[in-house]
Amino acid sequence: MTTATEALTAAPHPLAGKRMTGAEMVVQVLADEGVDTIFGYSGGAILPTYDAVFRHNEELRDADGQLPMPLIVPANEQGAGFMAAGYARATGRVGVCMVTSGPGATNTVTPVRDCLADSVPIVVICGQVPTHVIGTDAFQEAPVSAIMGSVAKHVFLVTDATRLESTVRTAFEIARSGRPGPVVIDIPKDVQNAIGEFRGTGLLPIKSYRQRVQDVADNALSASAAKAFFQFLGESRRPLLYVGGGVINGGAAPALRRFAERYQVPVATTLMGIGAIDTTSPLSLHMLGMHGTAYANYAVDDCDLLIAVGARFDDRVATDPGSFAPKARKIVHLDVDASEVGKVRNADWYHVGLLARDLDMLTSWGERHNVRTDTSAWLAELQANKDRYALNYDRDSELIQPNFVVEEINKHAKGEAIISTGVGQHQMWAAQYMDFREPRLWLTSGSMGTMGFGLPAAVGAQFAHPERLVIDIDGDASIRMNLGELETVTTYKLPIKIVVLNNFGDGMVRQWQKLFYKGRLSGSDKSLHRKDFVKAAQADGFEYAARLDRKADVPRVVEEFVNFDGPAFLEVIIDQDAGVYPMVGPGLSYDQMITGDFIPNRHEPDEGEEPDGSSMF
Amino acid sequence: MRHIISILLQNEAGALARVASMFSTRGYNIESLSVAPTESPEVSRLTLVTIGSDQVISQINKQLLKMVDVVNMADMTLGDHIERELALVKLRLEPDQLPDMLKLTAQEGARVLDDSADNFTMELTGAANLVDDFIDRLIGRADILAVVRSGPLAIARGQQVLRSATG
Numbered sequence: 011m012t013t014a015t016e017a018l019t020a021a022p023h024p025l026a027g028k029r030m031t032g033a034e035m036v037v038q039v040l041a042d043e044g045v046d047t048i049f050g051y052s053g054g055a056i057l058p059t060y061d062a063v064f065r066h067n068e069e070l071r072d073a074d075g076q077l078p079m080p081l082i083v084p085a086n087e088q089g090a091g092f093m094a095a096g097y098a099r100a101t102g103r104v105g106v107c108m109v110t111s112g113p114g115a116t117n118t119v120t121p122v123r124d125c126l127a128d129s130v131p132i133v134v135i136c137g138q139v140p141t142h143v144i145g146t147d148a149f150q151e152a153p154v155s156a157i158m159g160s161v162a163k164h165v166f167l168v169t170d171a172t173r174l175e176s177t178v179r180t181a182f183e184i185a186r187s188g189r190p191g192p193v194v195i196d197i198p199k200d201v202q203n204a205i206g207e208f209r210g211t212g213l214l215p216i217k218s219y220r221q222r223v224q225d226v227a228d229n230a231l232s233a234s235a236a237k238a239f240f241q242f243l244g245e246s247r248r249p250l251l252y253v254g255g256g257v258i259n260g261g262a263a264p265a266l267r268r269f270a271e272r273y274q275v276p277v278a279t280t281l282m283g284i285g286a287i288d289t290t291s292p293l294s295l296h297m298l299g300m301h302g303t304a305y306a307n308y309a310v311d312d313c314d315l316l317i318a319v320g321a322r323f324d325d326r327v328a329t330d331p332g333s334f335a336p337k338a339r340k341i342v343h344l345d346v347d348a349s350e351v352g353k354v355r356n357a358d359w360y361h362v363g364l365l366a367r368d369l370d371m372l373t374s375w376g377e378r379h380n381v382r383t384d385t386s387a388w389l390a391e392l393q394a395n396k397d398r399y400a401l402n403y404d405r406d407s408e409l410i411q412p413n414f415v416v417e418e419i420n421k422h423a424k425g426e427a428i429i430s431t432g433v434g435q436h437q438m439w440a441a442q443y444m445d446f447r448e449p450r451l452w453l454t455s456g457s458m459g460t461m462g463f464g465l466p467a468a469v470g471a472q473f474a475h476p477e478r479l480v481i482d483i484d485g486d487a488s489i490r491m492n493l494g495e496l497e498t499v500t501t502y503k504l505p506i507k508i509v510v511l512n513n514f515g516d517g518m519v520r521q522w523q524k525l526f527y528k529g530r531l532s533g534s535d536k537s538l539h540r541k542d543f544v545k546a547a548q549a550d551g552f553e554y555a556a557r558l559d560r561k562a563d564v565p566r567v568v569e570e571f572v573n574f575d576g577p578a579f580l581e582v583i584i585d586q587d588a589g590v591y592p593m594v595g596p597g598l599s600y601d602q603m604i605t606g607d608f609i610p611n612r613h614e615p616d617e618g619e620e621p622d623g624s625s626m627f
Numbered sequence: 628m629r630h631i632i633s634i635l636l637q638n639e640a641g642a643l644a645r646v647a648s649m650f651s652t653r654g655y656n657i658e659s660l661s662v663a664p665t666e667s668p669e670v671s672r673l674t675l676v677t678i679g680s681d682q683v684i685s686q687i688n689k690q691l692l693k694m695v696d697v698v699n700m701a702d703m704t705l706g707d708h709i710e711r712e713l714a715l716v717k718l719r720l721e722p723d724q725l726p727d728m729l730k731l732t733a734q735e736g737a738r739v740l741d742d743s744a745d746n747f748t749m750e751l752t753g754a755a756n757l758v759d760d761f762i763d764r765l766i767g768r769a770d771i772l773a774v775v776r777s778g779p780l781a782i783a784r785g786q787q788v789l790r791s792a793t794g
Contacts, residue, residue, distance in 0.1 A: 352685065
């Protein structure tokens with residue numbers, strides 16, 4: 011927000027006072043916001059702004075021919091939305107997607123909802139039919155502000171051209187402030203064409219929202235709150251940090267690591283929190299929840315203090331909220347969003363604020379007050395559990411086990427590659443078996459669970475980090491959802507590595523059907539599908555496109571695939587019956603976790619009545 | 628429990644729809660909703676009646692405060708407040724029922740707007756339960772042609788005023 015003093019002292023925008031079209035103003039604000047890539051698909055109602063992007067790029071093309079704001083064109087607008095999301099997840103910066111009206115805009119509804127559910131900042135700019143025909147069922151008209159109002163953090167329909175410039179700027183502010191999220195700007199074509207004076211500064215007067223965000227930012231932990239927190243920690247012998255995606259979104263991973271190290275508190279992360287702590291650290295218990303590691307879930311069962319940070323007791327973690335962390339005498343909750351506190355579980359101590367600052371404040375308060383914790387017995391117990399209940403699978407099978415493939419990929423990725431996934435079994439195997447030494451390397455659709463996320467997210471991430479190794483670990487059913495984007499990978503010569511773990515169907519759906527529906531594989535078996543994925547990749551220009559169906563070849567082929575210089579595609583024919591273990595059934599408590607045939611279980615298998623699958627989700 | 632929630636809302640395109648959508652998206656009920664501009668044309672005031680457990684009401688309040696268009700909100704039920712609803716009712720009466728109905732109207736403090744028996748029209752202002760009782764009393768005594776209710780409005784008693792969070 012520009013204050014009066016800033017307005018007086020700051021140099022005016024070099025283009026302030028220049029007359030330009032609304033479309034040119036949109037592009038200039040994008041440039042001012044530091045946007046270096048736009049993902050989008052053209053069409054009638056967005057033509058003026060596409061033209062303005064073209065002219066901006068031509069004017070500012072550098073000596074090497076590099077464009078300041080390249081426009082990356084997907085096969086489908088959903089792809090553009092997930093590319094913007096992949097870019098945002100991999101960087102923390104706002105991803106930008108630009109599409110036309112009607113179907114262009116509605117195709118981005120899924121990524122917009124996905125970004126809201128996982129708190130990812132993107133701005134989607136949609137063309138709209140001209141103001142005077144809105145509501146007449148015009149060609150390519152859709153009620154974007156009504157549709158997006160339910161799935162975006164906020165949506166603007168710009169009907170007043172004089173407010174366009176400040177609206178675009180404000181959209182970025184809203185997307186990145188507080189709990190981040192997607193913002194949609196719906197711009198009628200006549201507003202894009204309207205000529206006005208560019209001011210180069212100014213935001214919409216959303217004083218109350220801004221004040222509430224500021225209140226959270228100003229809400230530093232008090233000394234008395236810190237004291238109360240350390241009283242809980244001091245009384246605890248078995249504390250556990252339960253860490254969610256908020257730590258990554260809030261840039262709080264370094265602060266979390268300092269806190270965990272200083273007080274020797276073990277860390278279990280949610281799916282979205284993976285990478286908040288180095289997964290190879292002795293303090294890391296990896297992922298908890300429905301498909302978490304057995305030792306992380308046992309730690310939840312055994313802890314006497316649960317410290318939730320940027321996590322929300324979601325139904326994939328607190329599968330049965332009442333029995334979650336049953337021995338925890340105290341529950342502590344830190345979050346940036348007040349509505350998450352007490353939503354599922356009440357906390358004995360909570361704080362709504364900026365996680366990085368608040369965790370560092372706790373660490374330093376404890377240091378100043380010479381707080382000592384002794385968790386060595388607890389950590390030793392957890393280490394024994396990590397050894398005893400380690401992830402495992404059928405290593406002797408003749409068939410290729412997906413876990414083995416992921417382990418081999420992990421040897422080359424070394425915890426430093428960006429990994430994206432679709433949704434389902436392969437997503438869980440990747441979450442379980444890959445290492446992540448840093449945040450923002452793990453890109454996955456957590457809350458919405460959108461199949462088809464992996465490939466476009468990898469494209470967005472590779473544009474954000476051209477030098478990094480980017481691997482899309484995908485499933486045959488998931489990749490089909492956005493298979494058109496294979497062509498986008500080769501069009502832009504992106505050296506993305508795409509591995510499809512092919513089990514000829516919707517593996518996770520089948521796993522549930524086997525467990526809860528007596529094996530009736532309704533709609534989930536694709537063994538009659540005739541798709542040749544390798545030919546499909548070749549047709550889209552992949553010079554490396556291979557099929558792997560012999561176990562003995564896995565290490566060699568994975569190595570050549572990962573190290574191929576350029577886009578590479580690998581289909582792996584995996585054991586169709588491979589399941590994801592451990593598994594805590596939906597609605598069940600952690601002591602009812604099943605661990606399969608290859609991971610020990612500290613509870614006797616429950617011979618009770620079969621659960622009613624139809625009521626589970 | 629029944630709660631009356633007052634919301635100050637920026638007058639932006641779609642703002643009302645977004646508030647209503649938040650309720651339906653999250654499975655909360657809206658029993659009644661009344662909206663009109665305040666003294667400032669940029670800000671409307673919504674008065675909304677909802678029913679939910681303390682946990683649900685707490686979530687509604689927090690979710691409302693996350694919405695960009697929401698200037699401020701208050702759960703009127705938590706404090707001392709005045710509640711009023713306006714009802715307009717139209718009846719068809721037999722001519723011999725007219726004296727009785729005029730008597731009832733006077734007893735209940737309703738105002739007659741049209742005293743012709745064919746379209747006897749009156750207005751009543753009061754708390755929602757008073758309006759409920761009045762309408763219950765009419766059922767069976769007359770042929771009710773239309774019941775039009777504004778939904779409750781509420782204002783805090785005493786010095787409390789719902790303002791923009793930034794003053």
